[in-house]
Structure formats: structure tokens, C-alpha cells
Amino acid sequence: MDIFTFILEIIGTVAFASSGAMLAIEKKMDIFGVNILGATTAVGGGIMRDVILGVTPPTAFAQPVYILFAIITSTLLFAIVYTNPDIIHSKIKNKFYDKVMLWCDTVGLGIFTVVGIQTASRHVTDDNAFFFLFIGVLTGVGGGVIRDIMASETPYILVREVYASASIAGGIVCIVCRSTIGEAAGLVLGLIVTVVIRALAAHFHWNLLRIH
Amino acid sequence: MDIFTFILEIIGTVAFASSGAMLAIEKKMDIFGVNILGATTAVGGGIMRDVILGVTPPTAFAQPVYILFAIITSTLLFAIVYTNPDIIHSKIKNKFYDKVMLWCDTVGLGIFTVVGIQTASRHVTDDNAFFFLFIGVLTGVGGGVIRDIMASETPYILVREVYASASIAGGIVCIVCRSTIGEAAGLVLGLIVTVVIRALAAHFHWNLLRIH
């Protein structure tokens, strides 16, 4: 179980590091800025989660493996775009770049939501569904919020189609499944629900009510 | 006493949630963004306070009642403006909107300043007036700072007339009254001083020294 969670965390770390690194590349930051924004996006949500849970020092600081994966991912991405600058330049035409950004952010959102709930349940004994949900959503959206604030963008969570709502829906599914079917099912189903809702919303441009 | 503090906290939560939700509506965010910014403004200062005090998990996460009130407030405000969009459009004319925003922010500032001092005194045994004051001001201004940073605005605390100074003055009154007249008097008088100074400063455009 812990190994399964760890594998999910590493995939989420790589996904969020990619979304932070790509945004930094787009903003013409140097290779170090790309690594910093990649790493901050990848571990930011988890650090906020651990501080809120009172887990100090946070896992991301105590175990260098997460930051290591974030740095490898960011540097690799930088190298790829540096040798193939057309990937960026052709972005307006084929939307390939936007798609990659969306998927990295979506996969990270889904994974960190369910991992956040899992971590909360390890450190808090009483079975408070609301609390688990808050922690899950905070972990899921935290890295992206820090990424956007550092890059002077309005946070995704406030302006994108169905973003935190996807994390909340997936979090509820995760919590319900954990206490009925089991932990692993909760992780997988919560993750799938978050990713599917977010991807559908982005593809069909689902918009929630807005005042013009 | 605890019930009185709780009532104050709920009023402050509603006031700060309103200020966050209104800013989100003004920025044309959707109903979910409005709820997120409302809730973040309402509980942000308290979460920072609890993390600083080592109270984990923070009250706002452990007891869903605060976030619940913030969400009800934000959704209600969204519904009111959605059905009466003129409230926003006529704002340039009658300044009604700016007044509401100011009062919500001011009441939240005053309440969270004194509640922050109250909470600090519950968790720290030694009677450190400076520390209580820092925590009070942090709790008072914290939610608004997070709101403004997330909405890509320069924080109120840095640019508005007599803002943190009102919180500091009210905090000092609160601390002095607590150790002389009593806890309840400290809460009420500290709150009144913060609100009156801030409201007078905004009304008369009191400006502090500035270099042009």
C-alpha cells in the first residue's frame, strides 16, 4: 500500500514539476528559475499539507527524493525545449503545448488530492470526513496556487473551468470508497473521478455561473 | 466567554467572506472562484495564526463551521448580485459598493485582531504583550493579504490609509484592557478602536507620510 502511494506521489511530482517548469520556460526564465518553479509546484502542496497537519519537518524536506525527481524532470524538459524551441513556437498552431500543460496539471491535481487524504488519515486518528476533504483539496490545489502566484498569474483555481470542484468531487469519492471498498480503491477511484471531471470540463469548456 | 468569542468569529468570518467574494465577483470569477476566494479570505488569517502558534490541525480545518459560513455567505452574495447585476454596475455612481466592501473588511480586521490575541493567550502561557500583539495583527490582516495576493492586487495593508496601524492600536487597547478590566472588555474595546480608527481614516482619507 505504501509503495503504491509512493509511486502515485512520484508520478504527481513529475506531473506538477512539468507544469511549473513549462510555465517558467514560457516566461523566459533561466534554467535555474525553471528548476525552482518546477520544484516549488511539485512539493508546495505537500509542504502546506504537512505544516497544517503538524508533520514537521515536512516529508518533502526530510526525504530529498521528491525534490530530486522534480529537478530531474525540470532539467530534462528544459533540455528538450532548448534543443527543440519549435515546441514552444508552434504552440499557437497545434495546441499541443496547452494540452501537455493541462494533462500535467490535471494528473497532479488528481494524485495529490487522494494522496493528501491518505496522508491526513495516517496522522489524524478521528474520522473527520470534512477535515480529510479540506486537506485533500489543499494538497491537490496548493502546488498550482504557489506556482501561479510566483509566476504573477491569477491562480488556476480561481479562473479555470471546474478546477477545485473536480478535486472536491474526487476527494468525496475517495473518502467514501476508503471506508467502504478499501484504501486502494479509494485512491484509484478518487483519482479517476478528479481527472475525468477536470479533463471533460477543459475539453467541453464547461463553465460555471459567472456575472458579466 | 467562549460563546461570545465564537459569535464574534462567525461575524468576522461572514464579513471577510463577503469582502473576498465581492472582489471575486468584481474580477468576473465564476461561482466557484467566488466561494474559494470568500472562504480563503475568511479562514486564511486564522490558519496562519494557528500554524504560527503550533495549533495543528488549525481550527478552520478541524471544525467545518467556519468554512461553511464562508461558503453560505459567498453563495448568497453571488446569488444577490447575479439577480441584481445593477448593484455592481451602478457602483461608480453611488459608491454603495465601495462602502460595503470597506465595512466588511474593517469589521473583519477588527474582530480577527482581538480574536487572534484571545487565541494566542489560550495557547501561550507566558504573558508576552509583544507576541500577543504580533499574533493579533497577523490574524487581522492575514486573510486580506491572502485575498489580495490571490486576486493579483497589491495588498490593502501596504497601500490603504491607516490599515495595519488601526489593527495595532486596537490590539494594544485589547491587551491593556484584558489585564486590567477583563477579557470581554478587551475584546469589545479593542474591536471598537480598530474599527473606528480604520473607518475614520477611510472616510477622511487620512494619509500617512509618503515620498513622491
Add this chain to the structure above:
Amino acid sequence: MDIFTFILEIIGTVAFASSGAMLAIEKKMDIFGVNILGATTAVGGGIMRDVILGVTPPTAFAQPVYILFAIITSTLLFAIVYTNPDIIHSKIKNKFYDKVMLWCDTVGLGIFTVVGIQTASRHVTDDNAFFFLFIGVLTGVGGGVIRDIMASETPYILVREVYASASIAGGIVCIVCRSTIGEAAGLVLGLIVTVVIRALAAHFHWNLLRIH
């Protein structure tokens, strides 16, 4: 040893307070905004460090001396520029202002990096070099990141020449020297390495790889 660390901390506090206060003056904030940004820059990194280490309440809140020095520094700077506004206006000509800002930020970066490592080693028993380095860099860059985000600037750490890399290099030197030559040598040599690398990078406009 503790007195030597304390003296370093006060110098770093004055340096970072200056960089925050000068940025606030440049942004035409009033005397209170100048003090708030000065104090936040000075103690922000240390508060993040203490929260991450689980040291609550953080030193900056428990001991008012740091915030006191930050406020004295900010108010003094405000008074100097207020009575000599030419210092700001002549900045485009003689670059004097940019130089002062650079040195304040550089000295703060260097001091807080090594002090962060020192503090981490006091609170965490096992000898985890990676962890010490993370905490050192976080403490060194934290105040500046908060300053830039509050002032609506893209954080230095993401866009300036060789910034976090100087902190990392100095941090590594500090950690290696601590376990070989001794604590004091680690502090001094780590500080020198950070400051020299950062100053050389700024002077010669060393740029890291960037994608255009």
C-alpha cells in the same frame, strides 16, 4: 557561538529590512507600508524556517528584537529618503540606488542561508545534509520571495542572475565546513561564498541558460 550567530542575524535583519523598505519607497507606499514590507522581508524567511522545523511560536514572534530592528531600519531609511528625495530621483543616473539594493539583498541572502543551516542543526538531531541545505536556502530566499510577491514583482529568485544557486553553493560550503573545520568557520565561509558568487554574478551579468 550563539552571540556570533545573533550578531549575524541582526545584520541580516537590517539588510533585508532595507531591501524591503527601499522597494516600498520606490512603490510610493506610505511610512507604514514601508515598515510592514521592511519587517516582512526581514523576518519572513525565518518564520517560514521555524514553521517548517516545527519551532512554534517562531523566534521572530517570540523575541521582538528582530522586528524592532527591522522597524528602526525601515523608519530611518524612510526619514533619509524623505529629507533627501534626490537619492531616489538620481537613481537612473548613478546607479547608486540599485547597488545599495543589491548589496542589502545579497548580504541578507548570505547570512540567512548559513543561519538557517545553523538553526536546523539545533532542532533536528540526525545529520541530514540535504535537509539542512533545503532549510538554509529556504531561509535565505524566503524573505525576498515574500517581499516580491507582496509588492507584485516577479520573485528575484526566478529571474535574477545566479540567485538561489549562490545560496545553494554557500549552503554546501557551510555544511561541509561545519562537519570538518567547525561551526564558526562554516558560518563565515558559507556566507562569503554566497555573497561573492551573487555579487560577481550581478556585476558581470552572469546569465544561466535561457530559451528565447
